[in-house]
Amino acid sequence: MRSRDGRGALADDTLLAGVAVGDDAAVDEFINRFERRVYGTALALVGDRSLAQEVAQDTFVRVWRHAATYDPRRGAVRTWVLRITHNLCVDALRVRRPVAVDPMLLFDTADDRGGSPERIAHAAAVRAALADLPLEQARAVVMAAMYGYDARTIAERDGVPLATAKTRIRLGMAKLRVGLAREEEWAS
Amino acid sequence: MSGMTCDDVRTVAAELALDVLPADERARVLDHLDDCPVCRELVDGYVRASDSLLLALPDAPVPSATAAAIRATKPVAQIEVRRRMRGRWMLAAAATVMLVVVAVAVVAQDEPVEDEPGEVAVALVAADGDAVGTVTLEGGDDPWIWMAMAGVDDATYRCEVVFDDGTTAAIGRLTVIGGHGAWDAPIAFDLGDVSEVHVVAPDGTIVASASV
Numbered sequence: 001m002r003s004r005d006g007r008g009a010l011a012d013d014t015l016l017a018g019v020a021v022g023d024d025a026a027v028d029e030f031i032n033r034f035e036r037r038v039y040g041t042a043l044a045l046v047g048d049r050s051l052a053q054e055v056a057q058d059t060f061v062r063v064w065r066h067a068a069t070y071d072p073r074r075g076a077v078r079t080w081v082l083r084i085t086h087n088l089c090v091d092a093l094r095v096r097r098p099v100a101v102d103p104m105l106l107f108d109t110a111d112d113r114g115g116s117p118e119r120i121a122h123a124a125a126v127r128a129a130l131a132d133l134p135l136e137q138a139r140a141v142v143m144a145a146m147y148g149y150d151a152r153t154i155a156e157r158d159g160v161p162l163a164t165a166k167t168r169i170r171l172g173m174a175k176l177r178v179g180l181a182r183e184e185e186w187a188s
Numbered sequence: 189m190s191g192m193t194c195d196d197v198r199t200v201a202a203e204l205a206l207d208v209l210p211a212d213e214r215a216r217v218l219d220h221l222d223d224c225p226v227c228r229e230l231v232d233g234y235v236r237a238s239d240s241l242l243l244a245l246p247d248a249p250v251p252s253a254t255a256a257a258i259r260a261t262k263p264v265a266q267i268e269v270r271r272r273m274r275g276r277w278m279l280a281a282a283a284t285v286m287l288v289v290v291a292v293a294v295v296a297q298d299e300p301v302e303d304e305p306g307e308v309a310v311a312l313v314a315a316d317g318d319a320v321g322t323v324t325l326e327g328g329d330d331p332w333i334w335m336a337m338a339g340v341d342d343a344t345y346r347c348e349v350v351f352d353d354g355t356t357a358a359i360g361r362l363t364v365i366g367g368h369g370a371w372d373a374p375i376a377f378d379l380g381d382v383s384e385v386h387v388v389a390p391d392g393t394i395v396a397s398a399s400v
Contacts, residue, residue, distance in 0.1 A: 022263060024262075027262050027263065028262075031259060031262075035250050035255065035258055036247040036248060036249065036250055037247050039247075039248050039250045039254060039258075040245060040246050040247040040248035041242070043248050044245045044246060044248075045245070049251070049254075052254075053251075053253070053254040053257055056250075056254060056257075056258055057257050057258055057260075057261050060258055060261045061261045064261065064262070064263040065263075066334070066372065068322070068334060068336060068370070069334045069335075069336060069370040069371070069372045071369070071370050073365065075239065078243070079239050079242070079243065082239075082242050082243065082245075083239075083242065086242055106245070107241075107244050107245065107246075119243070119244075119247070122240070122243060122244055123244040123245075123246065125244075126240055126241060126244035127244075141241075142241070144202075144203070144206045144208045145206050145241050145242075146241060146242075146245075148206075148207070148208060149208065150203070150208040150210065151203060151208065166199070166200075166203070169202050169203055169206070169208075170199060170200075170201075170202050170203075172202075173202035173205070173206070173234050173237060173238075174202065176237050176241075177233050177234060177236075177237040180236075180237055180240050
């Protein structure tokens with residue numbers, strides 16, 4: 001769908017400012033710009049097209065509702081939007097838990113032909129950083145970060161003591177933080 | 189005082205950043221972070237790592253039915269109410285978010301604007317009569333408050349509501365940096381009982397208020 005009135009060239013935060021005041025063309029462009037990301041994120045996390053559609057709809061409803069309070073100091077617009085999507089997915093998954101968690105499959109971009117080269121490169125960096133972790137730590141990080149599982153739930157799922165689950169999250173995130181920083185440094 | 193040391197916080201900082209820390213522990217960690225920039229930086233680093241994971245998830249083609257369902261969410265009612273803002277938006281397209289917030293405040297200055305059933309937007313007015321922001325209150329099943337300010341001194345302000353019986357309650361903090369700031373939160377009181385919203389400076393001065 002083509003953007004109207006040249007709004008396709010606007011920065012994300014300027015476009016969101018238009019959304020905040022109810023500019024129809026800005027709303028259209030915002031949807032065009034983010035629907036693949038929002039729907040893709042939802043689909044990757046909930047694994048169900050119908051549920052992913054519900055999450056995508058709810059994401060945009062919340063964007064319209066909260067656009068005026070978006071705070072650029074707390075992250076880029078795309079991060080803000082995807083956090084909304086993520087929170088909705090976590091809520092949805094409280095009712096329907098995914099059967100299995102494979103950290104590598106979640107970030108598989110083999111079918112992501114429409115993604116930008118930058119995002120696909122970023123996904124590759126994340127996969128590389130996750131692959132450097134012991135599998136149990138990568139799983140714990142993905143279960144917590146992506147599915148909103150707390151340490152107690154992870155301990156139950158993996159059949160380990162609570163302290164072990166907490167350690168896996170802590171060590172996994174610490175290594176991931178360093179690994180991603182190294183990847184970003186290398187890429188720049 | 190949270191009773192937590194930096195070592196204590198380091199063991200749970202990742203869980204806090206991932207938003208999976210139990211509520212009681214979370215409150216104590218947040219208390220510690222209020223006074224500890226070193227631990228705040230640690231948590232921020234974990235938040236960035238978590239965001240990196242989120243941003244790495246693949247895009248997906250949107251089925252036509254889903255695309256239509258998404259477009260059905262467009263805020264038609266808001267567009268109608270705010271249509272008079274359209275001229276201002278043409279300028280705002282090249283301006284900052286907060287300029288828009290001020291423009292909304294000007295519209296809301298004279299009378300509350302009912303955007304949706306149960307939702308009221310009112311201007312935050314400084315002592316000199318200038319509109320410096322907006323307050324939006326939404327009732328219903330998911331009551332919420334949004335506040336935004338621009339053109340005021342950088343500081344962390346206390347947000348208070350004044351009830352019809354004259355009592356007040358602090359409901360949160362709004363931080364202004366670079367001349368603008370915003371804050372929102374769920375609320376747990378009846379909107380019908382609220383008469384005013386105040387923004388209070390650290391020295392106790394009411395810098396702006398809104399009549400609901």
